Amino acid sequence: MSIRTVVLDQVKLVAEHQQKSLQPLLDTLPLLDSGLDSLCIAIIVANLEEELGFDPFGSGNTVIIPQTLGEFIGLYENGAA
Amino acid sequence: MALPNSRRALLDVALAAGGAGRTISDPMHCVALADLTHSTNVAVPLESLHGRSVLLLTEPQLPTVLALLALDGVARRVSLGLPDLKEADLPQVIADSGADFVLRDDVLRSTLEADPAAPHARDVDTEWILFTSGTTGAPKMVSHTLLSLTGPLDDGLAVGAGPVWSTFYDIRRYGGLQILLRALLGGGSMVLSSAAESVGDFLTRAGKNGVTHISGTPSHWRRALMSQAASRMALKYVRLSGEISDQAILDNLKAAFPQSDVAHAFASTEAGVGFDVRDGLAGFPASYIGMPGAKAELKVEEGTLRIRSLRTASRYLGGSARALGDRAGFVDTGDMVERRGDRYYFLGRREGTINVGGQKVYPEEVEAVLNRHPAVRMSRVWARKSPITGAVVAADIVLSEPVAEFAQVRESLLHFCRAALSAHKVPVTLRAVTSLLVASSGKLSRRDG
Numbered sequence: 001m002s003i004r005t006v007v008l009d010q011v012k013l014v015a016e017h018q019q020k021s022l023q024p025l026l027d028t029l030p031l032l033d034s035g036l037d038s039l040c041i042a043i044i045v046a047n048l049e050e051e052l053g054f055d056p057f058g059s060g061n062t063v064i065i066p067q068t069l070g071e072f073i074g075l076y077e078n079g080a081a
Numbered sequence: 082m083a084l085p086n087s088r089r090a091l092l093d094v095a096l097a098a099g100g101a102g103r104t105i106s107d108p109m110h111c112v113a114l115a116d117l118t119h120s121t122n123v124a125v126p127l128e129s130l131h132g133r134s135v136l137l138l139t140e141p142q143l144p145t146v147l148a149l150l151a152l153d154g155v156a157r158r159v160s161l162g163l164p165d166l167k168e169a170d171l172p173q174v175i176a177d178s179g180a181d182f183v184l185r186d187d188v189l190r191s192t193l194e195a196d197p198a199a200p201h202a203r204d205v206d207t208e209w210i211l212f213t214s215g216t217t218g219a220p221k222m223v224s225h226t227l228l229s230l231t232g233p234l235d236d237g238l239a240v241g242a243g244p245v246w247s248t249f250y251d252i253r254r255y256g257g258l259q260i261l262l263r264a265l266l267g268g269g270s271m272v273l274s275s276a277a278e279s280v281g282d283f284l285t286r287a288g289k290n291g292v293t294h295i296s297g298t299p300s301h302w303r304r305a306l307m308s309q310a311a312s313r314m315a316l317k318y319v320r321l322s323g324e325i326s327d328q329a330i331l332d333n334l335k336a337a338f339p340q341s342d343v344a345h346a347f348a349s350t351e352a353g354v355g356f357d358v359r360d361g362l363a364g365f366p367a368s369y370i371g372m373p374g375a376k377a378e379l380k381v382e383e384g385t386l387r388i389r390s391l392r393t394a395s396r397y398l399g400g401s402a403r404a405l406g407d408r409a410g411f412v413d414t415g416d417m418v419e420r421r422g423d424r425y426y427f428l429g430r431r432e433g434t435i436n437v438g439g440q441k442v443y444p445e446e447v448e449a450v451l452n453r454h455p456a457v458r459m460s461r462v463w464a465r466k467s468p469i470t471g472a473v474v475a476a477d478i479v480l481s482e483p484v485a486e487f488a489q490v491r492e493s494l495l496h497f498c499r500a501a502l503s504a505h506k507v508p509v510t511l512r513a514v515t516s517l518l519v520a521s522s523g524k525l526s527r528r529d530g
Contacts, residue, residue: 017495018504038438039505042469046509057468 003077006051010044011036011069018043027070034069054079090154090203091227092117095265102243105264107143107273108286110191114265118200120193122147123184127201130156136180137189138162142252142273144189146261153227154203160210160222161253164276165521170220177222177398178210210398211255213350222398223350231262232376232390233354240294241317244269247287249297249305250523251276255350256322260296269294276521281310288313296320298523299330303452303459303479306333314338320357321345324524325427327449328363335361352388352412355379363449364426380411385431386418387411417443433527435462437505438470444527447474447508450501456480456490461517461525465510475510479517487513 008025015022015036022035031041049055056079066072100115112122121127122144135156137145145161152159160178175183209230213221246264250257252273264271272290274283284305287295292314297305299321305311316338321330326345334343346357347365355377358365370379377390389411406412417428429443436442444462451460458481465475484490491511498507518526 017499038469039473042438042467042473043509045469046465046467046473050510055468 003052003080004073007044007048007073007076010047010051014040014043014047025069027068027073029069030067031069031072032067048076052076052080090207091262091265092150092153093203095150098266098268103268103270105143105146105271105273106290107141107191108275108278108282109141110143112143112147112191112193114270116193117147117150119196120199121151121196122190122193123151124188124190124194125184126198127151127155127196128198130182132157132205133181134158134160134179136160136162136175136178136183138164138166138183139186139189140164141186141191141275143191144186145253146271146273147191147193148184148189150265151201153207153209154205155201156207157205158208158210161212161258163212163220163251163253163521166212166220174220174222211258211350212253224396224398229353230258231266233259233348234263234266235376236354236357238318240267240269242268244294244317245272245290245292246270247272247274247290247292247295249274249283249295249301250323251521254522255348255353256296256298256523259348259354260294260320263294280304281308284308284310285313288315292316294318294320296322298323298519299326300324300459300517300519300525301523302330302334304519306337307458307479311337316341319343322348323522325429325445325449326363327452329449329452331361331363347386347414347416349412349414352414353377353390355386355388355390355414362424364421364424367420367423367425370425378411381418381420381425382411382413384417384419384428386414386416386425388414435464435472435474437467437472437474440505442474442506447476447498447502447506450498451476451478451494451508453501454494454497456482456484456493459517459525461527462508463527470505473509474506475512476508477512477514477517479515480513484513 018040020035020040023029023033045055056075066075095114103114105112130152133156135152137148139145149159160180209225210222211225213223244267246260246269248257248260252258252261261271272287272292293316295316302321319334319338319341331343343361344357344359346354348354356365356369370381377388380387415431417431418425419428429445434441434443447462448460451457458479461477463475464472467473494511520526
């Protein structure tokens with residue numbers, strides 16, 4: 001499974017658990033408008049750390065805060081590379 | 082129960098409650114209370130300690146108990162040192178307690194030898210110093226008297242004849258000392274726990290020695306219920322204190338010991354016993370707050386429970402010590418409470434909250450929900466760092482029974498939590514662990530990991 005698929009699956013799963021309705025998951029979708037609140041994103045980051053074995057925010061590198069869904073996925077794709 | 086007035090020493094009051102057949106025991110030794118009138122475990126003449134400040138510092142509890150009985154009424158001050166005291170902290174402890182003598186295992190025996198100088202006049206109003214279970218820095222010491230320590234015992238608990246008391250606590254801690262005093266003043270025997278003994282061995286020994294009344298923290302009890310040996314005890318009274326007693330542990334204990342009364346008490350080393358609750362329900366009736374004529378007055382201010390009574394310790398010892406109570410004499414317990422209907426419930430420690438994106442979570446309230454789930458024996462909730470919200474809630478779970486696939490239990494637990502808790506309180510991380518660390522105070526260790 002690609003990193004992109006893993007991330008998108010988590011986004012959908014957490015939205016479902018938290019009963020949030022998602023906008024269409026395009027790369028250009030601003031995270032703040034996605035339907036996810038900050039708790040949802042915190043849960044997604046925690047779950048992805050368990051699933052992928054790393055946290056791109058906690059790696060000690062300066063991380064540019066992602067603004068769009070595409071940038072968020074990119075952090076994980078770059079972190080795995 | 083005959084309570085001491087300020088002129089009667091512990092040994093005299095204890096013996097006045099009856100002598101025959103009463104013992105104090107640990108895994109290795111058993112001492113008859115009546116023998117203390119003419120023999121002692123202190124290997125220096127008691128006269129040399131008259132009017133002095135004495136720090137007792139032994140590994141096992143029994144030598145300290147016997148020395149306490151010998152020295153109350155003789156020494157000016159007796160400090161009950163804990164075995165986990167660090168050597169590096171000893172100079173400060175000696176300075177703060179003004180100790181003239183430090184009596185250790187080489188001077189305090191676990192057995193008695195004839196005392197040619199007996200009987201001793203026990204006419205000194207001895208001050209008792211207890212150490213608090215602080216987790217960081219040098220230990221704090223609080224000052225009590227036999228009167229402030231025995232005040233809570235006059236609570237109408239019907240004990241019956243010949244009780245055998247025991248406690249998971251070290252009796253040098255407030256919760257344990259309460260039990261020792263109940264045994265001594267209430268005509269009973271005392272079975273001491275031992276740090277060197279497993280939970281199962283302790284429970285087996287308690288059963289063999291006919292323990293009828295026993296106390297511990299909810300964490301102690303959750304561990305005890307994992308042991309087959311718990312069923313060997315024929316208990317009349319089960320007492321919980323030191324941590325929040327949730328409904329699950331109260332129900333589990335009632336089921337395990339159907340013949341016993343299950344009560345939970347609120348106490349702290351500084352504030353003394355506030356009250357106990359005997360109706361089998363978590364929390365306490367709202368009518369306890371501001372009850373006129375109560376021996377321990379309670380109020381709630383800024384969300385925390387405050388206590389004022391003669392049972393509160395009089396002060397901290399030492400130069401850096403701060404005042405214990407506010408101007409009106411109320412001690413802030415630091416325990417957050419919330420009223421729901423006609424009852425107050427404990428939320429958790431004020432300083433223990435997890436901040437999830439600005440919203441507070443008390444670990445204890447999440448643990449209480451997890452502990453209600455049939456698959457959970459005990460749990461510990463901790464703050465997992467989050468780059469998004471600062472922290473998220475994480476939980477370590479000890480399962481009641483091993484399972485092949487934790488993932489299924491995990492889903493069930495999350496479902497359970499989502500139904501009972503708001504979203505930011507639901508654990509994001511759930512791990513199955515085989516055991517949880519319980520500190521020497523009997524409380525769940527809350528150092529994050």
